Amino acid sequence: MIGSLAFSAPLTLAALAALPALYWLLKVTPPRPRRVDFPPLRILLDLLPEKETVARTPWWLLALRLGVAAALILALAAPVWNARRAVISSDGPLLLIIDNGWPSAPDWRQRVAAAEQTLVSAQARGRAVALVATADLAQEPSLGDAGQALEKLRGLQPQPHLPERGAHAGRIAQFLDRQPDMGVVWIADGLSTQSPDPLMAELAKRTSGRTIEISRQPTVATRALAGVDNGASGLNVRVLRADLAARGEALLRALDKKGLPLGEGRASFKNEELETTAPIDLPLELRNQVARVEILDEASAGAVSLLDGSQRRRRVAVVSGGTTDTSQPLLAPTYYLTRALSPFAEVREGRGGPAEALASLLPEKPSVVILADVGALTGQAHDDLQRFVEEGGVLIRFAGTRLAAANDDLVPVRLRRGGRTLGGTLSWETPKTLAPFGDQSPFKTLKPPAEVSVTRQILAEPDLSLAPRTWAALSDGTPVVTGETRGKGAIALFHVTADTSWSSLPLSGLFVDMMRTLVNMSPAAVDATRTATTTSNAATNATLPPLRTLDGEGRFRAPPATAKPAPVNYAEHATADYPPGFYGSADDPLAVNALRFGDKIATLESAPAGVATSTIETVRPIDLRPWLLVAALIGLILDTIATLWLSGAFARVRRPAVAAALVALAMIAAAPRNDAFAQTPPAAPSQTTPAPIPKRDIDAALVTRLAYVVTGDSAADEASRAGLYGLTQALTARTALDPGEPVGVDLDRDDLSVFPLLYWPIVAGRPAPIEAQIRKLDAFMKNGGTVLFDTRDSLSSRPGSQTPENQLLRKILGGLDIPELEPVPRDHVITKAFYLIDHFPGRYDGGQTWIEALPPAAEDGRRPARAGDGVSPIIITGNDLAAAWATNRRGEPLYPISGSDNRQREMALRGGVNIVLYVLTGNYKADQVHVPALLERLGQ
Secondary structure (H helix, E strand, O other): OEOOEEEOOHHHHHHHHHHHHHHHHHHHOOOOOOOOOOOOOOOOOOOOOOOOOOOOOOHHHHHHHHHHHHHHHHHHOOEEEOOOOOOOOOOOOEEEEEOOOHHHOOOHHHHHHHHHHHHHHHHHHOOOEEEEEOOOOOOOOOOEOHHHHHHHHHOOOOOOOOOOHHHHHHHHHHHHHHOOOOEEEEEOOOEEOOOOOHHHHHHHOOOOOOOEEEEEOOOOOOEEEEEEEEOOOOEEEEEEEOOOOOOOEEEEEEEOOOOOEEEEEEEEOOOOOOEEEEEEOOOHHHHOOOOEEEEOOOOOHHHEEEOOHHHOOEEEEEEEOOOOOOOOHHHOOOHHHHHHHOOOEEEEEOOOOHHHHHHHHHHHOOOEEEEEOOOOOOHHHHHHHHHHHHOOOEEEEEOOHHHHHOOOOOOOOOEOOOOEEOOOOOOOOOOEEEOOOOOOOOOOOOOOOOOOEEOEEOOEOOOOOOOOOEEEEEOOOOEEEEEEEEOOEEEEEEOOOOOOOOEOHHHOHHHHHHHHHHHOOOOOOHHHHHHHHHOOHHHHOOEEOEEEEEOOOOOEEOOOOOOOOEEOOOOOOOOOOOOOEEEOOOOOOEEEOOOOOOOOOEEOOOOOOOEEEEEOOOOOOEEOHHHHHHHHHHHHHHHHHHHHHHOOHHHHOOHHHHHHHHHHHHHHHHOOOOHHHHOOOOOOOOOOOOOOOOHHHHHHHHOOOOEEEOOOOHHHHHHHHHHHHHHHHHHHHHOOOOOOOOEEEOOOOOOOOOOOEEEEEOOOOOOOOOHHHHHHHHHHHHOOOEEEEEOOOOOOOOOOOOOHHHHHHHHHHHOOOOOOEEEOOOOOHHHOOOOOOOOOOOOOOOOOOEEEOOOOOOOOOOOOOOOOOOOOOEEEEOOOHHHHHOEOOOOOEOOOOOOOOOOHHHHHHHHHHHHHHHHHHOOHHHOHHHHHHHHHHHHO
């Protein structure tokens, strides 16, 4: 190494000694003889030639050729500029230690560059090198050539787990003891999870007689994630930083299994904080889909936290069979349940009786249903709950006086009537404690505390199936928690109450852990639980194969060949054997993370006395070989040109030709450029142009218009047109609405989306609509339109018989997706949209008007106008409304009224006005703010 210049093959420089011999060889070699033609006619003119050929090689050409030779020799010596001047200046062997765990991933290239500089320097000195990567499997270090170590270094990649310095420290210590003159260079990542660091402690013991250097970054900017908690309001992400010099903010992103972003959050460190919690606000449904949380600008496996089924926040429905005493909440049967479940689940409590509560809670799709002292379930509630369990839900039941008196088949074991009292005045048995959980129990990893006691319980009938279904037992072997899988779900029964009246279990931390275990069984983990409850030895030794793992930079990849199957209850941070990633099945995998919840990171302690420290150099050594080869190539080109010039080859070229060529090149360069080729050519006109929008559709979109279906029957179509015209006139005169002229529509060609209301008179004998028309009509109704079907058969219909119009209507409705219908209730918003009316007469007054059924009445007896504040997509009547509305241009009625009430036509118009305003405005009149005005009107 010469200053900042080093050579990888210094022996090649010996060829420079041959340059003097090359100099004399080139100097005495004359140039190629010049051929001169003998012109007979111009012999007198050429007796004296214009130029004479030199006898020796010119000095400048000789220097050029020597420079080319020297450049080639230097290139073969592989020179490197700015080679690292290592602290270790001896020529003894070298031990190079490099941390290649996930903390080194963000600046891995800089670390490799620093290691390369060290190895190149060692190679230049001819030193033997041993390379140790602390994140790889611990092996005995071995000395070898520096070039081999350099190739091994270039094949290293940052691993997705922490460096295992403790495993390497012992082997490195023994290796150094056998090599007393060996120098040590440790390129450290600056982090340590143990204090004191084991590798630092071993090196500190061996500073005598050797040079040890620790190279690391001046500041450690590493940030990491150490667990995600699915809280009540969102995800709570635990963010760590190793040094105060790291940035005080971190942008977090939550992604699902497909890598699609679901939400973002921001972590902020205050003052000298090294740990903070950042929220990511998401609804429960999205939170349960999150599979990965990462720091956006931190490329390492430690900046990624994977979530599995254990982090999902389940929705739990709690139903109580008793009454809740609000004045004494500690006596409520659901008090302890809600507080035990709240840290990890979303609790929904049902109101009313068990059947009513289940009817309201099951549509919310809970993962777990808890019944606290609910007796026998029958009817629809029983069937719904049984279907819930078979489809993958978990049912948890607690005993009580009601369950002791009567039970159903939604229990894992057969129960005895009555109960068992322990420690009472009439009992000679003392309260019992819990026995250790068996291997077949899902609680096998839990330890029952000695202070939990049971004073009363429900007994199970002894049979052969009782033992494998016992998940927890008392000290005398009596089952206190039983369970079984049923279908895709599971049923668990606590033979004690959910409050403290029968046992002290709800007062212990074990109760929270047991509830968490049962809740985590739903719904995807139920298959794994089924295996665990049916096999004991196999469940104890069960392992999950690696599915997808992370690399050092936090990206998913295929599992490496060294990855081992992880135990089903693996809860440690990632190692070389168990890299971070997902294990098991794609439906319900186990997540292994680089850091587990509760881990911390800290900066590496200061180097002890006798150990030198340096900063990782970020400048890579410059390989001068390409530059020397380019210089040699340029020299060869110049030598060729000079040789041609000296031989007179350029003298044959006429000067006018050279001048003409130069002028032509100048003209080409100065010619104006046509930039048209850079422009995008105009797109070819489309072969198919969209059809122009009809003027009638444009007018209907700009002005509200009522429409009727053209049936093909001239009398019915004329009645529909005249009826909607009369209704339009009434709307203009009585309301703020000023609609345009009504139009007839053809279901085949007309666009229905511009009309709010479509009146369809049913004409007997006409063909039913085809499939395309039905789909078009269905889309119109789904997009907010309303169809008013009028069979006009009120006068001819008889109970128990079907009119032809009614039969045709049934065919039409058979192809439509219509909601449940009911006769218009007296309290429906359509009866008070503008006028206060109680029925909808037309030309006839005996028919019934049907509309979409309202939801069931609430607890206060009131029914909403319609769920979702929408409008019924369908109205059916048989009173021939259009005939009652029909007028001519002078406002005179066109059709007589069949009823005896003189106000029937007026009431029909009022009903039409209400229908139109209901379709246009929805159910705003159902709001309580209108009640005083409506009551006043009714009083008048």
